[in-house]
Structure formats: structure tokens, C-alpha cells
Amino acid sequence: MAYTGQHVTSIRTYVTVFLCLMALTALTVWVAFMDLGFMNTIVAMTIAVIKALLVVLIFMHLKDNPKVLWIAAGGAAVWLAIMMSFTLADYLTRPASYLGGW
Amino acid sequence: MSETQATTVNETNYLNASSTLRSWLLTVDHKRIGILYLVTLTGFLLIGGIAAGLIRLELINASGRFFSHETYNKIFTAHGVVMIFFFLLPSIPAVFGNFLIPIMIGARDLAFPRLNLASWYIFVIGGVFGLSALVLGGVDTGWTFYTPYSSTYANSHVILTALGIFVAGFSSILTGINFIVTIHKMRAPGMTWFRLPLFVWAHYATSIVIVLGTPVIAITILLVACERLFHLGIFDPALGGDPVLFQHLFWFYSHPAVYIMVLPGMGVMSELIAAFSRKRIFGYTVVAMSSMAIAIIGFFVWGHHMFVSSQSIYAGLVFSFLSFLVAIPSAVKVFNWTATLYKGSISFKTPMVYALGFIGLFTVGGLTGLFLATAAVDVHVHDTYFVVAHFHYVMIGGAMMEFLGALHFWWPKMIGKMYPERVSRAGSILLFIAFNLTFFPQFILGYMGMPRRYHVYPPEFQLLHRMSSLGAGLLFISFAVVFGSLLWSLVKGKKAPANPWPAKGLEWETSSPPPTFNFDRIPEVTEEAYAYETLFGDEPGPTS
Ligand SMILES: [Cu+2]
Numbered sequence: 271m272a273y274t275g276q277h278v279t280s281i282r283t284y285v286t287v288f289l290c291l292m293a294l295t296a297l298t299v300w301v302a303f304m305d306l307g308f309m310n311t312i313v314a315m316t317i318a319v320i321k322a323l324l325v326v327l328i329f330m331h332l333k334d335n336p337k338v339l340w341i342a343a344g345g346a347a348v349w350l351a352i353m354m355s356f357t358l359a360d361y362l363t364r365p366a367s368y369l370g371g372w
Numbered sequence: 373m374s375e376t377q378a379t380t381v382n383e384t385n386y387l388n389a390s391s392t393l394r395s396w397l398l399t400v401d402h403k404r405i406g407i408l409y410l411v412t413l414t415g416f417l418l419i420g421g422i423a424a425g426l427i428r429l430e431l432i433n434a435s436g437r438f439f440s441h442e443t444y445n446k447i448f449t450a451h452g453v454v455m456i457f458f459f460l461l462p463s464i465p466a467v468f469g470n471f472l473i474p475i476m477i478g479a480r481d482l483a484f485p486r487l488n489l490a491s492w493y494i495f496v497i498g499g500v501f502g503l504s505a506l507v508l509g510g511v512d513t514g515w516t517f518y519t520p521y522s523s524t525y526a527n528s529h530v531i532l533t534a535l536g537i538f539v540a541g542f543s544s545i546l547t548g549i550n551f552i553v554t555i556h557k558m559r560a561p562g563m564t565w566f567r568l569p570l571f572v573w574a575h576y577a578t579s580i581v582i583v584l585g586t587p588v589i590a591i592t593i594l595l596v597a598c599e600r601l602f603h604l605g606i607f608d609p610a611l612g613g614d615p616v617l618f619q620h621l622f623w624f625y626s627h628p629a630v631y632i633m634v635l636p637g638m639g640v641m642s643e644l645i646a647a648f649s650r651k652r653i654f655g656y657t658v659v660a661m662s663s664m665a666i667a668i669i670g671f672f673v674w675g676h677h678m679f680v681s682s683q684s685i686y687a688g689l690v691f692s693f694l695s696f697l698v699a700i701p702s703a704v705k706v707f708n709w710t711a712t713l714y715k716g717s718i719s720f721k722t723p724m725v726y727a728l729g730f731i732g733l734f735t736v737g738g739l740t741g742l743f744l745a746t747a748a749v750d751v752h753v754h755d756t757y758f759v760v761a762h763f764h765y766v767m768i769g770g771a772m773m774e775f776l777g778a779l780h781f782w783w784p785k786m787i788g789k790m791y792p793e794r795v796s797r798a799g800s801i802l803l804f805i806a807f808n809l810t811f812f813p814q815f816i817l818g819y820m821g822m823p824r825r826y827h828v829y830p831p832e833f834q835l836l837h838r839m840s841s842l843g844a845g846l847l848f849i850s851f852a853v854v855f856g857s858l859l860w861s862l863v864k865g866k867k868a869p870a871n872p873w874p875a876k877g878l879e880w881e882t883s884s885p886p887p888t889f890n891f892d893r894i895p896e897v898t899e900e901a902y903a904y905e906t907l908f909g910d911e912p913g914p915t916s
């Protein structure tokens with residue numbers, strides 16, 4: 271379907287998403303007080319990614335937008351992945367004595 | 373709009389359509405915004421140039437006679453920050469991209485004219501922050517802002533400068549978005565992707581780099597400011613951070629930033645070589661695609677700045693290999709331009725002198741980049757004048773030469789006046805000689821071990837430093853000749869015809885200077901770019 275510039279997101283959806291974001295923020299804070307060992311970072315990042323997806327798809331209307339904008343948004347995500355993976359290619363291959371925990 | 377224009381097309385153009393200050397400061401005309409950028413950026417070029425002059429003045433003597441250590445640190449930082457963030461990064465896109473992209477693709481303006489004006493204001497605000505830091509006492513971190521010095525120890529105006537760069541970055545991002553949307557959506561009927569001038573392809577590639585890279589430097593610099601202000605542990609090991617993380621984030625942007633500076637110059641290059649050889653560009657598609665390849669591969673090489681800063685050997689190997697890879701599309705371009713010259717009808721007008729200068733200087737700059745990408749050699753020459761010389765061959769020999777080439781090539785179109793050919797050409801040749809005298813000795817200095825950013829050095833280096841300083845003096849004279857003759861032509865220059873060279877491209881089919889809305893009628897494109905045989909017949913054009 272051609273992009274018409276009309277977003278048909280209802281107020282109810284916005285409010286629901288907002289409440290979800292708040293709940294997830296509360297969850298982040300709650301989890302931060304627990305020691306999950308190596309899962310600490312993974313849990314925090316998972317929650318953050320879910321929140322980012324909610325914002326991008328619904329608040330920023332990517333869900334209802336033409337595919338070329340999906341390419342643009344996807345490109346940004348891929349570039350973030352490039353930045354992180356090449357940086358980790360350094361950190362993860364250093365002699366163990368260089369590194370503390372993270 | 374076109375009916376009222378049509379009757380007065382010969383008298384009314386974008387420059388004389390209105391003349392109040394207000395009409396300039398509130399303009400949404402991409403051509404006027406290009407001129408606003410040109411004036412602003414020339415101011416920054418002057419400031420950065422004065423700082424460069426002070427550096428070379430200090431280095432005449434081995435003993436560091438004129439400035440204290442602190443002052444010298446602030447001078448070379450001012451030079452780097454102003455030249456990179458406030459001149460070279462915006463230079464060709466903001467001036468010539470703004471002015472030419474809509475005309476080249478047959479549009480009346482960019483996709484978002486108001487956003488375009490906003491990006492100029494944002495740039496000016498960023499510039500005011502940067503300059504006020506300079507006036508209040510300057511920064512001494514170097515343009516690279518390496519942590520932990522910048523985040524913990526430096527006592528100078530790091531945050532104010534960082535803020536200036538942060539704000540100016542948004543101006544770049546907005547310009548990049550504007551170009552991408554314009555090139556996608558505003559092309560005239562018949563202007564297919566593979567009929568776009570290579571200047572437009574280069575700006576498309578540059579815009580992608582800008583949009584993907586600039587947010588990273590903005591955030592990184594914000595993190596430095598946060599660590600300074602709130603002692604958040606990002607880069608300081610004592611707070612649980614890692615100083616090398618800064619280098620990763622900084623170079624993730626700042627290596628591609630080199631391509632933001634040089635890719636638009638390569639776009640200019642293709643226009644100049646074709647126009648003054650009166651031939652189609654050899655291998656159009658390959659040249660267009662090599663711009664895209666440089667834009668993408670350019671993001672995979674940043675670790676070549678970190679061979680000696682505790683990066684793992686494995687990562688160093690990978691980054692070294694990928695850095696060699698990015699040389700391929702750059703070399704493809706150089707070979708294609710050279711092949712374009714073959715059997716061309718070449719004329720040595722001033723823009724062509726800059727273009728030919730570019731081929732030589734960029735080749736030296738690019739090949740010494742391969743020396744530096746070789747990890748074992750880099751250990752030896754890292755942080756020496758070898759790097760300084762390499763960088764200036766790419767940035768001045770590449771980006772700056774093409775900025776000047778573009779300025780002369782499109783000056784008749786932008787201003788409606790011809791520059792004085794003989795004086796300008798003499799200026800361009802003097803500039804080429806002065807440039808080499810300034811920077812070639814720095815390769816030797818660096819290879820002998822002269823470290824960058826030092827103002828006291830062993831006396832045996834003095835002769836080479838003096839040669840370099842003499843070259844810098846000559847560079848000042850040649851810049852005075854170049855800009856002086858352009859300023860002279862503002863008043864006394866001959867009136868320019870619509871197509872003075874003559875060259876192909878939609879910008880040469882409208883009057884000089886163009887009317888406010890570029891074309892009386894939106895053109896219909898029926899041929900490929902650089903179809904010079906339609907301008908001169910099948911033979912490569914008449915000799916001039
Ligand atoms: Cu680099």
C-alpha cells in the first residue's frame with residue numbers, strides 16, 4: 271500500500287505503550303539491585319532493546335511506514351552491530367590479564 | 373511561479389532578486405544558503421590558517437622560542453579543531469552540494485528548504501561555542517580529545533569546545549538527510565540513477581556516512597563531558613571505565629570522517645576531469661559504485677589508529693587487512709580519472725590545474741596511508757610527522773585542492789563573474805609548489821623520528837622544519853593570490869556566460885547566476901551524464 275502520510279495510531283495504543291515503557295523502566299531498576307552474575311548485562315540489554323523497539327515501531331511509526339524506511343532503520347541497527355562487534359573483536363581477544371570483569 | 377520569471381529571466385537572478393540583510397538571513401533558497409556557508413567557512417579557514425601559521429612560526433627554531441608548552445598545545449588544537457570540524461567537514465557538501473545538487477538533478481530546491489536554513493544556523497551556533505572556547509583561553513587536548521587527558525586532567529575549555537562540535541554535528545546530519553531525500557525524491561523526469569553526475573553520487577555516499585557516523589561522535593563527546601562534569605565512569609579506569617573505549621568510539625566516526633571530507637572532493641574531481649578533457653568519464657558505473665564502496669568499507673578500518681594503544685594483536689591484524697581493502701576503490705577512481713585523460717582534448721584552465729594536482733597529491737597521501745596501515749611500519753612512524761604529512765596530503769592535497777577547484781569551476785555560475793584566468797592559474801601552481809615544500813619534508817622528519825605535537829626538537833631536524841615553514845609562508849602568499857583574485861573578480865570580473873567552459877550538466881543549461889527557482893521549466897533529461905560528444909560532435913572537442 272502506498273504511504274499516505276496518515277498515521278492511524280489511537281490514543282489508547284500510545285497510553286498502553288507508555289505504560290509498558292514505564293513498567294520496563296521499573297523492571298530495569300528492580301533487576302539492577304539483584305546480582306545475576308554474567309546475566310546482569312544480558313538482562314539489562316534485553317529490556318533496553320524491547321523498549322527501543324516499542325519506541326521505534328509505535329512512537330516513531332515505523333510499523334506503518336514504507337519499506338524503504340525499514341531499510342534506513344535497519345541500516346542504523348546493522349551499523350551499531352558493526353561498531354560493537356569490531357570493538358569486542360579487540361576486547362575479547364586481549365590477553366586475559368588486561369581485562370577485569372564487565 | 374515560472375510565468376513571472378520567464379519575462380525577466382535575463383535580469384533577475386537569485387543574487388539580485390532581493391538585497392536586504394533580512395532576505396539573506398531568512399532565505400530558504402539553497403543557492404543563497406550555499407553562499408552563506410561559503411562566507412562562514414572562509415572565515416573559519418582563515419582562523420585555522422592563522423593557527424597553522426603560528427605552528428610553523430614556532431617550529432622555525434628547535435628551541436621552541438616563541439610560545440610556552442601550554443600555548444603551543446592550544447595552538448595546534450585550535451588548528452585541528454577549526455580546520456576539521458568547522459571547515460573541511462562541511463566545506464564541499466555545505467557550499468557546493470547545497471548550491472549544485474538541486475540544479476544538477478533538475479529540481480527547484482532541496483527537499484527540505486527550511487531544514488537547510490536551520491542547519492546553517494545550527495552550524496553557526498556550534499561555531500560560536502567553538503570560537504568562544506578559543507577566545508576564553510582555548511583547549512589543549514589536540515583535535516582527537518583522547519581520554520583520560522580530556523576527561524580527567526585537562527584544565528582548558530574541553531566542554532565548551534565539545535559542545536561546539538556536538539552542535540555542529542547536528543548541522544551535518546540535517547544536511548546529509550536533506551541530500552539523501554532530495555536525491556531519492558526530487559530528480560527531474562528522465563534523470564535516472566545512472567544518469568546522475570558523479571558529483572551527486574559522491575554526495576549521496578557522503579550523506580550516508582554523515583548520517584551513520586556523526587551521531588557516534590556526538591554521543592562520545594557528550595560522554596567525555598559527562599565524565600568531566602558528573603564523574604560517570606566511562607573512560608576513567610579509576611571509575612571503572614576504559615580509556616581505549618574512547619579511541620574505538622572516536623575513530624569509528626573519525627576515520628569515516630576522512631571520507632566525509634574527501635569523497636565530495638572526488639565528486640568534484642570527476643566533473644573537472646570530464647569537462648577539461650571534453651570526454652565521458654571512463655567507467656562511469658565503477659566510479660559511482662566505488663564512492664559507495666568507500667562509504668561502506670570506510671567504517672570497517674578504524675582500528676588502524678590503535679595499533680600501539682593496547683588493541684589486541686588479532687584486532688590489529690583484521691583492521692590492517694581491511695584498511696588495505698579500502699584502498700582499492702580509491703585507486704579505482706584514480707585510474708579511471710587518468711584513463712579519462714587519455715586521448716582527451718585537455719585544456720589547463722585553473723580548475724584543471726587543481727584537478728591534476730589532486731591526482732598527484734592524493735596518490736602520495738593514499739599510498740603513504742598504506743604504509744601506515746601496515747602494522748609493523750606503523751609502530752615505527754606512529755605519532756610522528758609521517759602521519760602529519762600523510763594526513764595533510766590527503767586533506768589539503770585532496771579535499772582542499774578540490775574545494776578550490778570547485779570554487780573556480782562554479783564561480784562563474786554562482787557569482788556570474790569570470791575570475792582572472794592567468795592570475796588564478798599562477799596562484800594555483802604556486803599553491804601546488806608551496807604545498808609540497810611544506811609537507812614533503814615532514815615525511816622525512818617523521819621517518820627520522822620527529823614526534824608530532826612537540827615544539828622543542830633536536831637541532832638536526834631544524835633544516836627540514838625550516839623548509840616546511842618556508843613552504844607555509846609561500847602557502848599563505850598563494851592563498852592570498854587565489855582569494856584575492858576571486859575577490860577582485862567580484863567587482864571587476866567579466867560577466868560570465870551561461871556555459872563558459874563549455875561543460876555538460878544541467879547547471880550549465882540555466883543562466884549564470886541562475887534564477888531563484890533554477891529553471892524556467894523543469895528540464896527533461898534524455899542523455900547520460902558527460903555526453904560530451906553531443907556538445908562537440910563525435911571527435912573529442914575543438915582545441916581552445
Ligand atoms: Cu583512519
